[in-house]
Each structure stands twice: as structure tokens, then as C-alpha cells.
Amino acid sequence: MSAVRAQLLYYPDCPSHERALELVREALEAEGVDTEIEVIRIETEEEAERHRFIGSPTIRINGVEVDPQPHLPYRLTCRTFRHEDGRLSPLPSPIMLREVIHQVKQEEEPSHGSGAG
Amino acid sequence: MALELGKPIVEFALSGVDGKTYSPADFADKPVLVVAFWCNHCPYVKAYEDRTIALAKEYADRVAFVAINANDAVKYPEDSFENMQRRAKEKDYPFPYLHDESQEVARAYGATRTPEFFVFDSNRVLRYHGRLDDNWENPAEVKQQYLRDALNALLNSQEPPVTQTEPVGCSVKWK
Numbered sequence: 001m002s003a004v005r006a007q008l009l010y011y012p013d014c015p016s017h018e019r020a021l022e023l024v025r026e027a028l029e030a031e032g033v034d035t036e037i038e039v040i041r042i043e044t045e046e047e048a049e050r051h052r053f054i055g056s057p058t059i060r061i062n063g064v065e066v067d068p069q070p071h072l073p074y075r076l077t078c079r080t081f082r083h084e085d086g087r088l089s090p091l092p093s094p095i096m097l098r099e100v101i102h103q104v105k106q107e108e109e110p111s112h113g114s115g116a117g
Numbered sequence: 118m119a120l121e122l123g124k125p126i127v128e129f130a131l132s133g134v135d136g137k138t139y140s141p142a143d144f145a146d147k148p149v150l151v152v153a154f155w156c157n158h159c160p161y162v163k164a165y166e167d168r169t170i171a172l173a174k175e176y177a178d179r180v181a182f183v184a185i186n187a188n189d190a191v192k193y194p195e196d197s198f199e200n201m202q203r204r205a206k207e208k209d210y211p212f213p214y215l216h217d218e219s220q221e222v223a224r225a226y227g228a229t230r231t232p233e234f235f236v237f238d239s240n241r242v243l244r245y246h247g248r249l250d251d252n253w254e255n256p257a258e259v260k261q262q263y264l265r266d267a268l269n270a271l272l273n274s275q276e277p278p279v280t281q282t283e284p285v286g287c288s289v290k291w292k
Binding site: 013014015016019073075077078079080081088089090091 | 158159160161163164192193253254285286287288290
């Protein structure tokens with residue numbers, strides 16, 4: 001099992017979370033990361049606040065959010081992702097997911113040839 | 118409970134982003150009227166925005182489209198009237214974009230989602246209710262053009278092949 005932690009937070013009113021879960025699974029696999037995805041259901045505004053949830057789906061890899069949008073309030077709704085081609089979508093693109101996973105993975109890996117000593 | 122098929126249109130008088138007030142009578146010159154519950158912030162509206170604009174332009178001589186935003190703009194500030202004006206201008210909406218601030222119109226229609234389409238015939242009777250097509254994710258993979266098919270049928274005085282589908286999108290944000 002990897003040290004990489006994946007979380008998917010969703011608001012059940014939004015129809016995209018099952019597809020989002022598939023996309024996260026596919027991206028983890030493509031990056032060679034073997035880990036469970038923690039799925040968290042958000043149903044109240046209090047839960048949205050507590051989990052810093054700006055909309056469904058929210059995906060975090062080791063706490064790093066895919067497409068963070070810090071200007072948005074915490075709330076119960078569906079969120080928009082802007083893809084590399086400029087398209088607006090209720091789901092992140094595979095590239096967006098893989099970039100965050102790749103970045104986190106690199107940070108997790110022990111550095112080689114530190115030159116210490 | 119959404120307005121039932123076969124029921125007459127629910128009247129409204131709502132302010133548009135252009136400063137005018139619109140009611141169904143303003144579209145009496147078109148044999149078909151599409152009332153779309155809409156908003157700014159929802160990604161499903163954004164996913165369907167270009168498709169809806171294209172359809173409205175394509176059928177402009179025979180079908181009137183009107184979009185209504187009833188979302189609570191306090192909790193969802195992207196849906197404020199000023200942001201509605203901005204969005205309509207940015208995307209050059211070819212249809213009136215109306216603000217249902219009291220949410221009474223959305224409640225009267227029984228709208229639950231954005232986007233959600235109600236299509237009325239020349240007698241302003243509801244003949245189709247639901248989504249635009251069967252693939253919000255990828256326009257290239259659409260197999261069922263529910264709204265287009267309904268428009269074509271009604272313009273040919275026929276029954277839409279599919280009269281009701283489950284709308285897909287964000288919930289209407291009630292106050």
C-alpha cells in the first residue's frame with residue numbers, strides 16, 4: 001500500500017460522484033499508486049464547513065485539492081472544473097487528476113543522492 | 118412535483134437581464150416556447166450552455182427560449198442578478214435571462230434542477246419536460262437529442278417521441 005492518501009468528498013445531490021470515483025481510481029492506477037480512496041458523504045452545511053467543501057466532487061490527494069478554488073465559500077452544490085482545453089465540466093479531467101497525484105507522489109518518494117556526508 | 122404534461126403554462130412576469138419584464142405572452146409569435154430553469158454557478162448548466170445557445174439560435178425563427186434563474190443569490194453569489202447580466206453578455210445569450218428572485222415561479226413549475234427544460238406547444242400546453250440530451254459529459258457522444266426531437270415533433274404537429282426525462286444537474290438553491 002502506498003503512503004498516498006486519496007479522498008473523494010461528495011454531495012449526493014450531484015450526479016457526478018460515481019464517475020468521479022472511477023476517474024480517481026483510473027488516475028491512481030495510471031500513476032502506479034495502490035491505495036484505498038476514502039469516500040466522504042457531505043449532507044449538511046456544517047459538514048461542508050468542517051470539511052472545507054466548496055462543492056461536489058472535491059478530490060484531495062494527501063490533502064492537496066484538485067483544482068483548488070479558495071475564493072469560493074463552503075457549501076452544498078456541484079462544482080465546476082476548468083479543463084486544460086478551457087472546457088468547463090462537473091468532473092476533473094484525467095490530466096488534472098494525474099498531475100496532482102504525480103506531484104504528491106514525488107514529494108512522498110525519498111530523495112536519492114542527497115550528497116549528505 | 119413538477120408541472121404535469123398536458124397542463125397549461127404557468128404565467129410569470131419576471132425581470133430580464135436587459136431590464137425588461139417578460140411574460141409568456143411576449144413569445145406569442147412563436148409556435149413553441151421553451152422555459153429553461155437555469156443559473157450561473159452550476160457546472161451542468163455550463164456543460165449544456167453552448168448546446169442550448171446553439172439550439173436556440175438554430176430554431177430562433179420558430180421556437181422561443183427563455184431562461185429563468187431562481188437560485189438563492191445570498192448563498193450562491195455567482196447567481197446574483199449582476200452576475201446573470203455579466204454571464205448573458207459574456208456568452209451573448211440569444212434568449213431572455215430572467216430573475217425569479219422570490220422563487221415563486223420555480224416553485225409553481227415544480228422545477229428541481231438546473232438545467233431543466235419545459236416545452237410548451239402553440240396552445241402553451243406542456244408537451245416535454247426534462248433534460249436536453251442524454252450526455253452532459255460529452256456532446257460528441259450524445260445518442261438521444263430529447264429536446265431537439267421534441268421541438269421537431271411539435272413544429273410538425275406531432276407528439277414528441279419522448280415526453281419526459283429525468284433532469285440532470287444541480288438542485289435549485291432554495292432560500
